[in-house]
Structure formats: structure tokens, C-alpha cells
Amino acid sequence: MLFAFSRDGAVPGAKLWARVNKSKTPVYAVIAVTVAGLILTLPALWKVNIGTEEAPIYTVTAFFAVVSIGVLGLYLAFAIPIYYRWKAGAAFKQGTWNLGNKWKWMAPIAVIEILITSVYFILPLYPAGSPAFMRGFLGAPSAEDVPFDWKSVNYAPLVLGAIFIALWIGWHVTAKKWFTGPKMTIDLPQGVSSADEIALEHEHKGFHQPPEA
Structure with a gap:
């Protein structure tokens, strides 16, 4: 990639x-x-004691955050193009291989499933890492019983939020002025898009193969 x-x-x-x-x-x-x-993977070597000195409970909070960020990033990378294809509707130009009109129900289901799954990865890992508004929710201990501790926070949503803000600023400040989209890496006939590559391969065997020396 x-x-x-x-x-x-x-x-x-x-x-x-x-x-x-x-x-x-x-x-x-x-x-x-x-x-x-x-x-x-280095954060996996950093163990944090979320217990007490008398009864220590060691965990790899930072590594859990890295894993959550990786999963969330992958899921959201899938969700964005699916959403925009859904939004484009019939105006979207489909390639040679497509799912017909099944996108009308597949796209919303995929987006909703990704959003629901993503919620799981942004939830606090431990009660001590829960923000104030979540205390007491579904039986979670109150702040008096389990004081807030930054060592127990799930940093995945914070890091992802910072990344998205940085990308948004970078796009509007500079990237949209010079980035023109994917570049062609093969020579296609004039007027033919990369979406027709499969059909071309069937019509012209060896189309993608390099010429003989």
C-alpha cells in the first residue's frame, strides 16, 4: 500500500x-x-499497573490502543468509499464487474455494521478510564468508588481524532492543490478507464504482460 x-x-x-x-x-x-x-509493537513491552502496590494488575494499555487504532483505521478506510458509493446512487459509473442494484441494501448495511463495530473499539478499557458521563452507566462504578486514571484510558479515539483533524487541515491547506488522484500504471487505449481492465484482458490476451525484449 x-x-x-x-x-x-x-x-x-x-x-x-x-x-x-x-x-x-x-x-x-x-x-x-x-x-x-x-x-x-514496542508498546507491548510497556506494562502499566492499574491495580495497587499491594495487589498489582499489569496490562499493556498502550498496545491495546495501537491494536484498536489499526482496526478502526482499516474499518473506516472501508466505510468511506462504501458511503460515497451509496451517496452517489445511480449516478455512480460502475465498472465491468459489479453487483448490479444490490448496492442499494448492501452499502447501508455495511456502513451501519462498521459504525457499530467501531463503537466497541473506542469504549474505555477499564472502569478507571471511563469519562465522567459514563460513570454509573450499566452498572459501571462511580468516580468515588474507582477514581479516574489516565493509565487506564483508551487512547484510540483520541489519537484517531487527532489524525483526522490533521488530515483535514492538511487536505484543505495544501494537498488538494497538488494531489490529482491515482496515476495510471498501465497503458490503456484512449477513452478506456481502468475499470475495463478485465474485459480488455479477455479481448486481448496478454494485455497486461510486458512486451518481449
């Missing part, structure tokens, strides 16, 4: 991540993603 977005110039350092070696492998993108993955 980093390589694909880099070809479109959509990420910082795109020229580096889009480079390939002699075997046409995006080595730099692979290394970057591998290092990022290792860094993201």
Missing part, C-alpha cells in the same frame, strides 16, 4: 518509497513498513 500510494505521490517521501530495485521490488517501501511495524 505504501508503494501504491507513493506512485500517486500521496505520501511524504513518495519518490523514495516508490523506487524499485533491479528485480522490480519496492525495497525501500518494504523496509519502511517493516520498521514501522516493529515500532508499533
Whole structure:
């Protein structure tokens, strides 16, 4: 994904991540993603005591937040295009392979399911991490019984909120001035969109294969 977005110039350092070696492998993108993955797992080594000194309860709150952010980010990445396809309605130009009119019920169900599932990942992990308005809800302990503690907070919604705000600002300040969308990576006949690639492959066998040397 980093390589694909880099070809479109959509990420910082795109020229580096889009480079390939002699075997046409995006080595730099692979290394970057591998290092990022290792860094993201480091919070698993940080254990937090949410209990007392006499009765310690150790947990990896930061790692739980990282996992929640990953799942939420993936789900929301699916929800956005599904929602806009639903919003476009009949005006949306379908490709060669499509689901016909089934989008009319599949799209809203998918969006609603994603939203409901996402709620689970933004809920507090422990009673001590619950905000004031959730205390006493469905039998949760009151603030007097279990004082609020930042060590028990689910940081996933806070981090995602900050990311969305940063992306919104970045888009309106600079990105929309230079980002023109995905770039074509294969040569298609004039007037043909990438949505027709499958049909072209059937009509012209070997269409996607590189020419012989």
C-alpha cells in the first residue's frame, strides 16, 4: 500500500518509497513498513499497573490502543468509499464487474455494521478510564468508588481524532492543490478507464504482460 500510494505521490517521501530495485521490488517501501511495524509493537513491552502496590494488575494499555487504532483505521478506510458509493446512487459509473442494484441494501448495511463495530473499539478499557458521563452507566462504578486514571484510558479515539483533524487541515491547506488522484500504471487505449481492465484482458490476451525484449 505504501508503494501504491507513493506512485500517486500521496505520501511524504513518495519518490523514495516508490523506487524499485533491479528485480522490480519496492525495497525501500518494504523496509519502511517493516520498521514501522516493529515500532508499533514496542508498546507491548510497556506494562502499566492499574491495580495497587499491594495487589498489582499489569496490562499493556498502550498496545491495546495501537491494536484498536489499526482496526478502526482499516474499518473506516472501508466505510468511506462504501458511503460515497451509496451517496452517489445511480449516478455512480460502475465498472465491468459489479453487483448490479444490490448496492442499494448492501452499502447501508455495511456502513451501519462498521459504525457499530467501531463503537466497541473506542469504549474505555477499564472502569478507571471511563469519562465522567459514563460513570454509573450499566452498572459501571462511580468516580468515588474507582477514581479516574489516565493509565487506564483508551487512547484510540483520541489519537484517531487527532489524525483526522490533521488530515483535514492538511487536505484543505495544501494537498488538494497538488494531489490529482491515482496515476495510471498501465497503458490503456484512449477513452478506456481502468475499470475495463478485465474485459480488455479477455479481448486481448496478454494485455497486461510486458512486451518481449
